[in-house]
Amino acid sequence: MNVSLAQDLSLYHLIATSENGCQPSSVSPATLLAMVRSQIDIMIEQQIPATVWAKLPAGNIWQSELLRYQQKANPSAKIYTCHLGESQPQNSVNGVSETSLHLPIYFPSDKLQREYFWIVLSPQFCSLIVALRPSRGVKKQKSLRAIINKEPNTKPNTKPKPKPYLVTMTSFDSKLVGHVVESFQQVFTQIPSIQPIIDPDIDKLNFPHTTEPAILNSLLVRQMQKQEEIHRKRTKLRLGKLQQQNQHLRVNLQEKDVYLNHVCQEIRTPLTHMKTALSLLNSPALKPPQRQRYLQMLHSQCDRQNSLITSVLELVELERNLKYPNFEAVHLSDIIPGVVSTYQPLAQEKGIMLAYTVPTDLPPVWFVHGGLKQIAINLLGNSIKFTTNGGQVWVKARLQGAYILLEVRDTGIGIAESEISRIFDRFYSTRPPIAEESGGGGLGLTVVQQYLQRCGGAISVKSKQTEGSTFTVQLAICQRH
Numbered sequence: 001m002n003v004s005l006a007q008d009l010s011l012y013h014l015i016a017t018s019e020n021g022c023q024p025s026s027v028s029p030a031t032l033l034a035m036v037r038s039q040i041d042i043m044i045e046q047q048i049p050a051t052v053w054a055k056l057p058a059g060n061i062w063q064s065e066l067l068r069y070q071q072k073a074n075p076s077a078k079i080y081t082c083h084l085g086e087s088q089p090q091n092s093v094n095g096v097s098e099t100s101l102h103l104p105i106y107f108p109s110d111k112l113q114r115e116y117f118w119i120v121l122s123p124q125f126c127s128l129i130v131a132l133r134p135s136r137g138v139k140k141q142k143s144l145r146a147i148i149n150k151e152p153n154t155k156p157n158t159k160p161k162p163k164p165y166l167v168t169m170t171s172f173d174s175k176l177v178g179h180v181v182e183s184f185q186q187v188f189t190q191i192p193s194i195q196p197i198i199d200p201d202i203d204k205l206n207f208p209h210t211t212e213p214a215i216l217n218s219l220l221v222r223q224m225q226k227q228e229e230i231h232r233k234r235t236k237l238r239l240g241k242l243q244q245q246n247q248h249l250r251v252n253l254q255e256k257d258v259y260l261n262h263v264c265q266e267i268r269t270p271l272t273h274m275k276t277a278l279s280l281l282n283s284p285a286l287k288p289p290q291r292q293r294y295l296q297m298l299h300s301q302c303d304r305q306n307s308l309i310t311s312v313l314e315l316v317e318l319e320r321n322l323k324y325p326n327f328e329a330v331h332l333s334d335i336i337p338g339v340v341s342t343y344q345p346l347a348q349e350k351g352i353m354l355a356y357t358v359p360t361d362l363p364p365v366w367f368v369h370g371g372l373k374q375i376a377i378n379l380l381g382n383s384i385k386f387t388t389n390g391g392q393v394w395v396k397a398r399l400q401g402a403y404i405l406l407e408v409r410d411t412g413i414g415i416a417e418s419e420i421s422r423i424f425d426r427f428y429s430t431r432p433p434i435a436e437e438s439g440g441g442g443l444g445l446t447v448v449q450q451y452l453q454r455c456g457g458a459i460s461v462k463s464k465q466t467e468g469s470t471f472t473v474q475l476a477i478c479q480r481h
Helices: 003-007 011-016 029-045 060-072 144-149 174-189 213-281 288-321 336-349 371-385 417-422 444-455
Strands: 025-027 051-055 078-084 102-107 115-121 127-132 166-171 327-330 353-357 365-368 392-400 403-410 458-464 468-476
Touching: 011 115, 011 127, 011 166, 011 174, 025 029, 029 060, 029 115, 029 127, 029 166, 029 213, 060 078, 115 174, 127 174, 213 288, 288 444, 336 353, 336 371, 336 392, 365 371, 365 444, 365 468, 371 392, 371 403, 371 444, 371 468, 417 458, 444 458, 444 468
Parallel strands: 051 078, 078 102, 353 392
Antiparallel strands: 025 166, 051 115, 115 127, 127 166, 327 365, 392 403, 403 468, 458 468
16 A cells, blocks of 8 residues: 555545445534543443544543543553644643553544544454544535435535534444454555554454443443433523523513503603693684694694604614614715705704814725714704704814714703713603704614614713713724725
8 A cells, every 4th residue: 555545545435335334324523422432431440451543523522531541441451543644743642641551643644634533442342433524615515414325415505514413433343343453554554654653462452253242231321321411411501592592582572662661652742742732722712822832832742753753663674774784884074064064054043053074084984884874963963953042063073093083062051960871772861941842752862872883883972061062973994995
């Protein structure tokens, strides 16, 4: 056997084409671990002087099993850990010290890259476990069922599992185990550059024709116990996940109940005012100024209710859209001037000086489509609404490190310090007299916060009553332009 043949060595293929081959089955990595643990338990309990050849998945949990067998096995037992490549043995292998009991073997074989094996040789007990790990390119490979049943792949697996099942073959046939060991020895003896460490007593092993029934029975019982333990752990894990999901659903339902209750209360308030105004309009002694006042109340409350319903629908739509957002690179200089010009007539009507400063050379920010414009509309609308006649409102943007700061500042009525932490809550509003004229649903800042939470932004507020407020939005610079 030359080097090219050694590179083509595949235990899975060797067993599948052997006269004494066995049927493959699919098992999880946890089940494979349980199978190996069961055999180690039996060999330790009965002090079976076995020679073990192993190539196991990476990870401390597998290496700890080898260490456990190394520490508690029969003194004449040996472990050969097989590795790919032509590296010479180091002082340790995967954290397990190399002693006369635990020896590494290095050899070139491309086919063994996706294979694991566990081979036990002893006069009382022989065992062979070979597992094939499916390729990561599952779309181009045959499905697991096709591999097992040797069927053509008709439907590619479009949902690869993070921990795929292993195609496994298990045998206690000493002839098959001997055939595999002989194949290994041929590889080692004909490639001197590898310099493997081979047990000279392997050729003298007197393989049993069948595994002792008592050992096999103990092994099967232990295997069932391990499988039951795996089942209990999985069941406990599933129940824990279900409980978390149920708790999450309960919290969501409670939040929706509170939300619905707030919506009903908010809708009821303008309806009550409108009903009162209508009843007063029917009074025969009503004077014209009073009639005009009640008509104005009707108009104002109708606008308020319409604004509330519109805000609720927008918030519902926003929460739905933010589940699968469409991000884009946005320049503030393309957004702010248009928003400011929209509010300019209202500002002039109230005698408010409205101005903005947004440098055109600011880098773009990465944000949900349409979200940045909505944030600017909500913040600027609030500033104008809560600013008295003759006040001032500024919109500024500037670069600070890896962020752009968007600032909306006004000389309005301000916010009490005790209320700043609540202004982003749904439907929360102090509703000062100046705000009642234009109505509002109390959801504008909630929408702002929803956008920023989804896009990795932040907002801070500084305010003092009778002196005004400053809202500062922090936006991450787009790195893909």
